[in-house]
Amino acid sequence: MKSALMLFCFLVAATSIGNAQVLKGESSLQGSPVQTEGFLKATPSAGKPLEQHLDIWMTLPKSVAPIRQFQTEMTKKAHVIIVSDDFKTFLHVHPTLSATGHFLITQPFPAPGTYLVYADALPNNLNHQVFRFKLDVGQASPSATRNLPATGKGVQIGPYEVDLSTVRIHSGQTEMIDVQVLENGKPAKDLHPYLGAPAHAVFLNAKNLSYVHVHPMGADMMGTQMDMSKPMPDLPDTASVSSDMMLHIALREPGTYKLWLQFRGAGDKLYVAEFTILAS
Ligand SMILES: [Cu+2]
DSSP: OHHHHHHHHHHHHHOEETTEEEEEOEEOBTTOOOOSEEEEEEEEETTEEEEEEEEEEEEOTTOOSBOOOBOOBTTBSEEEEEEETTSOOEEEEOOEEOTTSOEEEEEEOSSSEEEEEEEEEOBTTSOOEEEEEEEEESSOOSOOOOOOOOOOSEEEETTEEEEESOSEEOTTSEEEEEEEEEETTEEOSOOBOBTTBSOEEEEEETTTOOEEEEOOEEGGGTTTOOOTTSOOOOOOTTSOOOSEEEEEEEOSSOEEEEEEEEEEOGGGOEEEEEEEEEEO
């Protein structure tokens, strides 16, 4: 039985069926035990090489049956973060969970190349699981020189200036970063929650590609939510979000991280502010 299972795993890890690729995921969530295995099958659309049908599933060890029950987090059953291997492209998408335990989405990619696909989901009765898949769309990228410019503490994105109180933090402890969103030099007044949170912060370690996903809270929520151990309730889409936010972040490993801070501004538009964070 064990050898059959190993053979299956080998086949899954290495198989390319027609144009489809089946990849086995690398567990990538900092500090969380791995309790499952993750798989991605990617099939290009006919005649559209930059469009891929993604099918992601998780299994318990020694089982091939996809896990079917997942908790809803931030309004979704799974969050999939896709970044190009050079860290220039960032996508945050939400596949649909089928009755058989497959997360499905048809995903356009902006250009051929290598992408890192992170599947972030919470199976019932287990811990958070995050798998990383290295997916070549059309062709592999020539090299993985990652885009990590020294951003400083402020970046401009669309009409907004996003300022962090620091871009240098310590690993191995919880740090707090103040986030301020300005518009024309004044606190932005037209921010709204995205997927129930004031903003979404995805950190990737540039070297080992480990993943941390956290949510700042609005400064105006601090008084009502002092118990950090409890999850914040999802905010309704129509709520207004303070231009002052606080990001509690615990990075286990020192290193250079890219931070993508995604938020929703005026007119339902999404913005992503990109920072380079140094954790000592
Ligand atoms: Cu999020």
